[in-house]
Amino acid sequence: MNATIVKLALQALLGRRRFWLLLGLPLALIGLTVLISSLSSDGEAAWPMVSFLGYPLVLPLVAILAASSVLGPEVDDGSIVYLLSKPVSRHVIAVSKWVVAWTATVGVGSLGVLAAALIAGGGDRALAWWIAALVAGTTYSALFLALSAFTRHAVVAGLIFVLIWEGLAGGFLSGVAWLSVGQWGIRVGHEISSLLDDPANLPWAVIASLVVTIGGVWFAGDRLRSFALTEDE
Template sequence: MNATIAKLALQALLGRRRFFLLLAFPVLLIGLVALVTALVDGEAAYEILPGLGYPLVLPLVAILAASSVLGPEVDDGSIVYLLSKPVNRYAVAASKWVVALAATLAAGALPVLVAALVTGDSTRAGALFLGAAVAGTAYSALFLAISAVTRHAVIASLMFVLIWESLLGNLFTGIAWLSIGQWGLRVGHAVSDELPDPANLPYAVIASAVVTVVGVWFAGDRLRSFSVKGDD
């Protein structure tokens, strides 16, 4: 972890247009849930969260956060100048991941909690927040790794979320064992059994941790190759 790198990553995140999208998603989610709660009831409004807020808004926020802290530097080649400094490459990756994670939790997981609380069930809200925090942690690491590999990180990450996590995940139950979002739901199920129980709890925790560690490590390893080759 390098405080200077983290500060630069935060400035990059806050100084780009993507930051406004980052804010728009949670605002729209909370507003929609509040509107449905007022017009119908809390139960109807809650259905928005596992159907839209958790599986779509959360990963989209993680994509925007991870791609903003690293992707632009890869795109314009300035990553080479950053890596010319005597800073451990894995520390660079870890610092950027911490910033991406903080943004994901603040603009992705926390709004899910607030929206769930609006529906009136605090236990269910806490469970969904725990699941969102676990999934957001793994998502941010995975999307950071993707940002270190390709200039088209946003497109590649979106394809992963829309095709693997959403489309195939809804068609084949076995994909729950290889789905970050489903792992988070399983952890949340430990707090409230109203959430789905798609996989084994120890497996979900270990798999989420492995994806997080490997994702950050891979991003650092990729950055190390940048410094050697001097290319993107």
């Protein structure tokens, strides 16, 4: 990891308008959860805000925005060429970028899920959702960093992945839940609270999350190593 690249990536993340959207999504989640909790006498009324909005939608959207902010703009404006001209390993660059994206994802997205879960009812279920969000957020940040290194349209590709694939695997096609990043996190969270689903084998969920995380960061570095700025990019 390179401290200078981490600093530059952090400046890129904090200095763009999408950071405010990244921050606004969890705040909106928390606000809606507070509203539902205050208006309903049903102690379970606010939990769908966590399980159907916060975890499967807000968390990956935060990861998309964070990962695309630390790498995508440099590809778009051509400044990536200046960065790649420095005698720094491409994989060190990728790891440094991922650390910033991961920090933003777990610091904003995962904590947003935890806050909403605490407001919804707290207890072991809130802790379980937080653990699930940590696992999924870590994997999402690496996966979307790889997308940002692969295509200029990483945000669009990430949205398609989240809305179509994760939505189908998580909500409708239970037979392929073992291929869903979100479901891997839920399976780990299930170890804390049985109120969460048990969609996949635990060793598979842990190993798959590690493989995608490490593989995503490695792919981003490999893509940077072979990067050539063309008219299409």
